[in-house]
Amino acid sequence: MENTTRIFGIRAVIEAIESGETIEKIFIQKGLSGNLFQELNRHLKSGDFNISYVPVEKLNKLSKGNHQGVIANISPIQYISLEELVERNKEGNPLYLLLDGLTDVRNFGAIIRTAECCGVSGIIIPTTGAAPVNADTIKTSAGAVFRVPIARVNHIKDALFHLQTYDIQVVAATEKTDQSIYDIDLKKPTAIVMGNEAKGVSNSILKSANQKASLPMLGEIASLNVSVACGAILYEAVRQRI
Template sequence: MEETTRIFGIRTVIEAIESNKDIEKVFIQKGLSGPLFQELNRHLKDGNYNISYVPVEKLNKLSKGNHQGVVANISPISFVSLEKLVEDSQNSSTTPLFILLDGLTDVRNFGAIIRTAECCGVTGIIIQEKGSAPINADTVKTSAGAVFNVPICKVNHIKDAVFHLQTYDIKMIAATEKTDDLVYDIDLKQAIAIIMGDEAKGVSNSILKAANYRAKLPMLGNIASLNVSVACGAFLYEAVRQRI
């Protein structure tokens, strides 16, 4: 499996979309027009793609060839659907253990979380289609290749995934300092999903309200919070400890 592939040219990007490639992001030159671009635009409107309109100088840096005003990044992995992820977990002999990432944007933290998730036997990782860290060369490297072993799912909205998992009696545990409950006091042997937020804002309020539990780690020093990948690792290994 190769790292993130960058493709360029309007027809090439159209063919990638028609071949159902997992496209991470599409860069389009500002003011681009013409019949071929209109065809591409129709394809893009039919899907939920992450699009950036940029000056031509940006595209020239991204591609050495004749980009025709369009460059796209293709993910190095194939994502799984939420339905398949949950269905597979229900048919497994292992109690489900999911991770939901709410707004995480740092690729190295993402990679570190994937690596720890693989070591802890996580069932799958769920991220949001827009506004989440991409899976690129840095993600692959930081995960030490674990990105190819852990099922990853993209959804339109994390909140929808929360509600979907709850219909299968999978309990949502939001990692947040806005609680007095420690993660050690929660039953992690049941089917669970651990929700981690971004570095700055943490788990969003709407997700906190939807969660079954809120939990935190004890902070004994002067710094009020841990790096998100470290915190996620602590939560995961508490689940592993309880389960073994």
């Protein structure tokens, strides 16, 4: 976590929120109360923050000092809005990547690195339930995390619908289809959805996607690591586009 700034104390977290810092996660002690905590609560209700309510022992492990029951991790990167991301690329032929519930930071970093190499226009992740950008992410991405725009949204499904209004086809990578990725036209504006390491793309996203695509499996193991599968799919898009 060396590349993630950690701040301690209720007042410090309030000031970080007021100054517009990008907060990855907030840890709050269970049962916390008091006037200052109520002030923090009012700030938390103004946005969509990733909050975990934890026992004091957890906070003591994260901090050797006086944390006052609240600790926050500040992101080392600045996220952009989905609207800004789409606006940046509306005149081109964008290739987006949506990550639906990806939780492993090393997979996240490897995917960012491949995305940068493939000229991906931007990556879209949910605000909560997603792998954070931390030291492991940065290291695994070989610094690509600072080169690929990343947008955070409240819900991936809402982002999917937003992209579709711009005539961007949404292709969900899944084993639950007989359609091969090699049979899909990826030369047009496209958003590729990769799912959770264990569960894959959620059913609601599969139902809303324009296309579902799989990679051929010739061996006895039925699935690929998500970062490897993502690389294979992105390079099929590259192959078609060049």
